Amino acid sequence: MSNTEYQNDREKSFSPEESLQLIQTMIQKTKDSVAVDSFYLLFWGWLVFVCCIVEYVLMVYFKYPYHSFVWWTMPIGGIISGVYSSRQAKKQKSFTYIEEALSYLWIAIGLAFFVMVFVNIVSEAWKTAFTYYILMYAIGTFVSGSLIRFKPLVIGGILNFIIAAVSIKFNFAGQLLLGALAILISYIIPGHLLRIRYNTKKN
Amino acid sequence: MFKELDPILHSQLRLAVVSLLIGVKEAEFTFIRDKTNATAGNLSVQVQKLKDAGYIEVTKQFKDNYPQTTCKITSKGIEAFEAYVQALQQYLQVGKE
Numbered sequence: 401m402s403n404t405e406y407q408n409d410r411e412k413s414f415s416p417e418e419s420l421q422l423i424q425t426m427i428q429k430t431k432d433s434v435a436v437d438s439f440y441l442l443f444w445g446w447l448v449f450v451c452c453i454v455e456y457v458l459m460v461y462f463k464y465p466y467h468s469f470v471w472w473t474m475p476i477g478g479i480i481s482g483v484y485s486s487r488q489a490k491k492q493k494s495f496t497y498i499e500e501a502l503s504y505l506w507i508a509i510g511l512a513f514f515v516m517v518f519v520n521i522v523s524e525a526w527k528t529a530f531t532y533y534i535l536m537y538a539i540g541t542f543v544s545g546s547l548i549r550f551k552p553l554v555i556g557g558i559l560n561f562i563i564a565a566v567s568i569k570f571n572f573a574g575q576l577l578l579g580a581l582a583i584l585i586s587y588i589i590p591g592h593l594l595r596i597r598y599n600t601k602k603n
Numbered sequence: 604m605f606k607e608l609d610p611i612l613h614s615q616l617r618l619a620v621v622s623l624l625i626g627v628k629e630a631e632f633t634f635i636r637d638k639t640n641a642t643a644g645n646l647s648v649q650v651q652k653l654k655d656a657g658y659i660e661v662t663k664q665f666k667d668n669y670p671q672t673t674c675k676i677t678s679k680g681i682e683a684f685e686a687y688v689q690a691l692q693q694y695l696q697v698g699k700e
Contacts, residue, residue, distance in 0.1 A: 414615060416608075416694040422615060423622045423688070429638045430626030490667065493634035496627045 430496065438594040439484060440506075441541075441553075445587030447477050452580035460573050478510075498547050509540045530575035534564040534582040541586040552593045556586035608694075611656045612687045616641055616649045621684055624659060624676040632672035650674060658683055 414422075451470040458467040513536065520526035542557025544550075560582050567578045612618050619639045624630060636646050650672075653659045658680030662673045676684075 414613075416691045419608075419613070419618060419691055420695070422618055426619050426622035426638070427626050430623055493637075494627045494630035500628050 430494070437488065438591045438598060440481065441587045441591030441594065443481065443484075444477065445583050445591050447473060448583045449580050449588060452576045452583070456573060456576040456580075459576075501547060502544055505543055506540060509536050512536055527572050528568055528575065530579040530582075531564050531567045533579060534560050534567055537582055537586045538564060541590065545590070550590065550594060550597075552590035553586070556590050560586045608690050609683055609687045611652065611658065612683060614649070616645065617653055618687075620646070620649060620653060620674070621658060621676065621680060624674060625681070625684055629673050629675040632674065635674060653680070656683075 451473060455467045455470045458464040458470075513533075516525075516529065516532055516536075520529050525532075538557050538560035540557070541553045541560065545553025545555075545557055563578055563582045563585075567575055567582075570578060612621060616639060619641075620635055623635055623638055632643075632646070632650070635641075635650075636643055639646065641649075650659070650661060654661050656679075657677060660675045660677055662675070664671055664673070
């Protein structure tokens with residue numbers, strides 16, 4: 401051990417007050433490091449929003465029978481999202497409990513979507529699929545917003561619970577529009593607000 | 604009677620490292636170095652001491668051909684930290700009286 405290191409190790413005479421101060425400072429530093437990334441909200445938000453609107457237009461105005469093809473963009477979106485998150489993981493230098501909780505939450509929601517797609521294919525459930533999709537958006541954004549203490553996401557989530565309840569009374573075309581509205585409120589608007597907040601924090 | 608302050612934690616840099624790790628699940632060596640403003644040499648000595656005491660877990664692996672050291676607090680480390688904070692509180696209360 402070198403001399404300076406030895407000296408550093410000897411600095412034991414600091415007071416309990418200084419000790420407490422140091423603990424507080426360090427805990428504060430980890431709080432700031434929670435990486436909140438608006439990419440996923442904006443990417444999925446706009447993708448789903450555009451799909452809902454395009455499918456609605458194809459179905460209602462063009463009477464195009466294969467209108468559901470728009471959803472083939474979802475697996476492609478999954479790949480893009482996956483590549484992005486693996487690149488981000490390489491850059492990330494710390495991993496907080498909140499980030500861990502968020503990642504498990506969204507993995508669970510992603511799995512739930514796989515199950516729902518399967519159920520929609522093998523049954524007639526697709527007619528009211530958006531009721532359940534919107535419920536998923538509600539859970540995801542409400543929990544995420546609460547964990548990162550970001551009100552617009554929490555509010556978006558709560559409103560989505562209401563939209564989900566209302567949506568069951570609509571036919572499939574109406575459900576598409578409600579889906580677009582739900583994603584606008586819970587992903588797109590909070591996503592842009594989060595991006596603004598994040599950018600202002602960095603500067 | 605005063606509880607003795609844990610000598611392993613009652614050192615500025617080691618306490619800083621443990622306080623950081625209390626707040627995160629795991630952190631890279633470089634992250635801890637940046638947040639504590641310590642030199643790599645001094646930090647690795649203190650990290651080794653915390654590891655020897657069983658307060659933290661240190662994993663070394665390669666990521667994109669670069670060595671990467673990740674630190675994580677153990678349950679023994681959490682207990683020691685809690686006991687240390689309790690002892691601190693005792694000191695501070697006596698100071699007020």
